[in-house]
Amino acid sequence: MTPDLVGGLESPDYASHDRAAHEPYAPVFTGDVKRELDELLTRYPTKMAALLPALWIVQRERRWVSEEGMVEVADLLELTPAYVKGVVTFYTMYHQHPVGKYFIQVCTTSPCGICGADDVVKALLRHTNAGELGLTSPDGRFTVIEVECLGACGFATPVMVNEEFIESVTPEKVPDLLARLA
Numbered sequence: 001m002t003p004d005l006v007g008g009l010e011s012p013d014y015a016s017h018d019r020a021a022h023e024p025y026a027p028v029f030t031g032d033v034k035r036e037l038d039e040l041l042t043r044y045p046t047k048m049a050a051l052l053p054a055l056w057i058v059q060r061e062r063r064w065v066s067e068e069g070m071v072e073v074a075d076l077l078e079l080t081p082a083y084v085k086g087v088v089t090f091y092t093m094y095h096q097h098p099v100g101k102y103f104i105q106v107c108t109t110s111p112c113g114i115c116g117a118d119d120v121v122k123a124l125l126r127h128t129n130a131g132e133l134g135l136t137s138p139d140g141r142f143t144v145i146e147v148e149c150l151g152a153c154g155f156a157t158p159v160m161v162n163e164e165f166i167e168s169v170t171p172e173k174v175p176d177l178l179a180r181l182a
């Protein structure tokens, strides 16, 4: 199945900031990763039921889920590319464009906004050199986005760096936070 059968996914402008969006596609599910998928499939009643974790593997390996990745998963799980695309576009945790090594999510919902979340965002954009929300820093290390409530309203401003949850971030703490990721 060819990637164009997925159809309709326009490359966002910010994709041009990452060479990964333009490199030839190499299958994700080879070697140990294919064996991981095979083992995963033994734990689900149908191949379709394993779609979310299969996509998660793609994102873990590539940091995003490209159209080609959707087609690969569709082939392996005997689904249509359109079905897989529908799932990927429904869940915001799947990245549809390349992101930095460190994907930083900042809660800017009202309670955190009142406590200065916008200033944390500005500090992150400045110190990562990402410049704008959703863009990846020129060194490919950081992407910063705003998100809705992270469930830590009493610990403004909460920030997630990949899977790590960090509470009470202030603009002053941002340089140390980033240095720790170096």
Ligand code: FES
Pocket (backbone or CB within 6 Å): 107, 108, 109, 110, 111, 112, 148, 149, 150, 151, 152, 153, 154, 158
């Ligand atoms: S409003 Fe920010 S964590 Fe709930």
